[in-house]
Amino acid sequence: MKKTMLVLMTMVLALTLAACGSKANDNGTNNAAGGSELSGSILAAGSTAMQPLVEQVSKKFMADSKYSSITVQVQGGGSGTGLTQVSEGQADIGNSDIFAGEKFKDADAAKAQELVDHQVAVVAMATVVNKEVGIDNLTKQQLVDIFTGKITNWKDAGGKDEKIVIVNRPSSSGTRKTFEKYALGTASEDLPGNIQEDSSGTVKKLVGETPGAIGYLALSYLDDSVKTIKLDGVDATADNVKSGSYPVWAYEHMYTKGEPNEIVKAFIDYMLSDDVQKTDITDLGYISIHEMQVKRDEAGNITK
Amino acid sequence: MNAMRQPSPGGPGDAKPAAAPAQGKPDSAGAKKGGPSAGNPARPKRSRRSRTASEWQGKAYTLICVAILIVTIFSMVFFVASKGLATFFTNGVSVSEFLTGIKWSPDGEPPSFGALPFITGSFATSILAACIAAPLSFCAAVFMTELMPKFGKRFMQPVIELLAGIPSVVYGFVGLSVVVPFLRSIFPGQGLGIAAGAIVLSIMILPTITSIATDSLSNLPRGLKEGSYALGATRWQTISRSILPAVLPSMLTGVVLGIARAFGEALAVQMVIGNSPHIPRSLFESASTLTSVITLSMGNTVKDTVQNNVLWSLALVLLVMTFVFVGIVRLLERRARR
Numbered sequence: 001m002k003k004t005m006l007v008l009m010t011m012v013l014a015l016t017l018a019a020c021g022s023k024a025n026d027n028g029t030n031n032a033a034g035g036s037e038l039s040g041s042i043l044a045a046g047s048t049a050m051q052p053l054v055e056q057v058s059k060k061f062m063a064d065s066k067y068s069s070i071t072v073q074v075q076g077g078g079s080g081t082g083l084t085q086v087s088e089g090q091a092d093i094g095n096s097d098i099f100a101g102e103k104f105k106d107a108d109a110a111k112a113q114e115l116v117d118h119q120v121a122v123v124a125m126a127t128v129v130n131k132e133v134g135i136d137n138l139t140k141q142q143l144v145d146i147f148t149g150k151i152t153n154w155k156d157a158g159g160k161d162e163k164i165v166i167v168n169r170p171s172s173s174g175t176r177k178t179f180e181k182y183a184l185g186t187a188s189e190d191l192p193g194n195i196q197e198d199s200s201g202t203v204k205k206l207v208g209e210t211p212g213a214i215g216y217l218a219l220s221y222l223d224d225s226v227k228t229i230k231l232d233g234v235d236a237t238a239d240n241v242k243s244g245s246y247p248v249w250a251y252e253h254m255y256t257k258g259e260p261n262e263i264v265k266a267f268i269d270y271m272l273s274d275d276v277q278k279t280d281i282t283d284l285g286y287i288s289i290h291e292m293q294v295k296r297d298e299a300g301n302i303t304k
Numbered sequence: 305m306n307a308m309r310q311p312s313p314g315g316p317g318d319a320k321p322a323a324a325p326a327q328g329k330p331d332s333a334g335a336k337k338g339g340p341s342a343g344n345p346a347r348p349k350r351s352r353r354s355r356t357a358s359e360w361q362g363k364a365y366t367l368i369c370v371a372i373l374i375v376t377i378f379s380m381v382f383f384v385a386s387k388g389l390a391t392f393f394t395n396g397v398s399v400s401e402f403l404t405g406i407k408w409s410p411d412g413e414p415p416s417f418g419a420l421p422f423i424t425g426s427f428a429t430s431i432l433a434a435c436i437a438a439p440l441s442f443c444a445a446v447f448m449t450e451l452m453p454k455f456g457k458r459f460m461q462p463v464i465e466l467l468a469g470i471p472s473v474v475y476g477f478v479g480l481s482v483v484v485p486f487l488r489s490i491f492p493g494q495g496l497g498i499a500a501g502a503i504v505l506s507i508m509i510l511p512t513i514t515s516i517a518t519d520s521l522s523n524l525p526r527g528l529k530e531g532s533y534a535l536g537a538t539r540w541q542t543i544s545r546s547i548l549p550a551v552l553p554s555m556l557t558g559v560v561l562g563i564a565r566a567f568g569e570a571l572a573v574q575m576v577i578g579n580s581p582h583i584p585r586s587l588f589e590s591a592s593t594l595t596s597v598i599t600l601s602m603g604n605t606v607k608d609t610v611q612n613n614v615l616w617s618l619a620l621v622l623l624v625m626t627f628v629f630v631g632i633v634r635l636l637e638r639r640a641r642r
Contacts, residue, residue: 078603103606171411172604196579
């Protein structure tokens with residue numbers, strides 16, 4: 001009895017250790033077998049905002065008979081984690097909401113140089129307010145004044161007499177960086193009393209329920225519970241983003257370390273294929289990269 | 305933190321009944337083997353060699369397990385400490401600025417890393433949570449052991465222990481959907497803040513404090529209560545004058561364990577506290593805790609940057625505080641034994 005238990009426990013322990021070991025081996029190594037059919041595994045990690053998209057496309061990819069022997073694993077963790085993991089070779093693809101150069105700064109700038117950027121979609125963000133606020137347009141200056149604390153009551157921005165409650169993102173968030181860069185044009189301080197949430201669902205809930213709240217959400221999250229407002233008279237719609245008249249948008253990046261190997265390239269090409277761009281990407285509220293009439297580089301310069 | 309969480313339902317008492325039959329079985333099996341032939345009921349007739357072999361096996365197995373545990377604990381402490389201290393040694397952030405600064409803007413120009421708002425936020429929420437939960441738990445424990453032991457043991461204790469099994473994201477979501485709108489409608493402000501965090505946490509730590517209080521109450525020598533009744537004391541006088549003072553140290557142990565658990569809770573608090581990196585002016589204004597800022601920013605920062613290392617420093621503060629709480633519990637236990 002005692003012996004059986006002992007043997008059993010030892011086996012469990014050994015199995016656990018073995019499981020740990022084999023998992024470590026799987027990560028990162030891709031046996032890109034030669035020949036006509038590709039096989040191997042891909043690990044894509046990073047941005048939680050991109051996770052649903054990459055997951056959905058990866059399922060479709062694996063179901064495709066051409067790629068049936070490739071497995072794609074998608075993990076969240078945040079843009080920073082994704083970039084770290086791809087740069088260290090733990091993941092094959094690093095999903096990120098922002099350019100790698102904005103995360104790897106100063107001493108780490110060389111790390112960003114090694115990474116190859118694949119822009120797979122565009123995400124646009126709209127400013128949203130609580131429905132009771134009573135405004136439908138803000139100028140850029142008003143937006144800056146609100147987020148820097150110069151205006152603290154909606155009556156100074158043309159609304160009703162109600163205190164402004166800012167629902168922001170944490171200062172490390174890629175969504176916040178995009179909003180600050182392209183909507184405000186300036187970094188904003190964390191004001192006392194403002195709210196910070198990382199998840200878009202929570203931001204929407206809070207803006208919808210809190211009187212006088214203002215926040216920003218990706219277009220895919222917009223619905224009737226919040227009021228979407230125009231920026232300088234321009235509606236936050238996919239068409240305005242494509243034509244370049246609405247400025248608050250960012251690329252969704254998939255970074256690889258150096259040029260991607262065969263199977264990773266197959267997956268990224270699949271992501272960029274017309275089929276995926278026209279269905280999955282648009283369905284999930286992103287904007288197809290092929291339909292953009294403007295291009296933007298890391299410094300924010302826009303070219304037609 | 306996990307180690308701390310474990311003892312809450314049932315506590316260390318659970319281990320004993322489980323271990324007892326396991327020890328008993330080999331003995332009885334051995335007695336059967338040796339029994340009939342020798343007719344000697346005392347010790348089984350096993351060769352000395354096999355006995356020492358099995359002794360050795362058991363010892364080796366235990367040693368391996370303990371070694372794994374110790375290595376895990378030490379490597380975790382080392383990992384957190386090496387990353388957390390890198391902020392001060394590699395990135396040159398001053399320790400006093402970190403511990404007493406009130407401005408937190410790691411991405412600012414120039415960046416500043418004042419962690420005091422988080423430290424005060426953590427202490428305020430967890431201590432306030434304990435203030436709410438402790439009286440409730442004490443009364444629940446007294447009710448379950450002294451007033452209605454049958455109903456308490458059969459119905460209330462499982463219900464309270466059930467609270468420990470609810471995932472923290474559920475607490476957070478309930479807090480966000482019920483507690484926050486409720487506070488918003490009564491008090492000025494947006495409802496998010498230390499008060500909301502403390503209310504959610506107080507429910508989460510209720511099982512920890514209650515089960516420790518119940519254990520200590522039911523472990524009291526019966527003579528104490530009977531002596532008090534014999535002196536003509538009423539039931540309430542017995543409870544308040546002789547029972548409660550006797551179990552106070554072990555109840556305080558429960559409270560400190562509850563505070564430690566509240567201190568380390570991340571997700572539920574993060575959802576209801578608002579996460580503004582400032583010391584709030586009221587209980588109903590957005591604030592932050594150590595855990596909430598770590599969970600919010602860890603995924604967004606890149607390894608080995610100062611923004612990432614400083615989060616590990618916050619984790620180190622959490623770890624050190626947990627050690628302090630464990631130390632307090634040890635002290636209280638020593639006092640309770642005296």
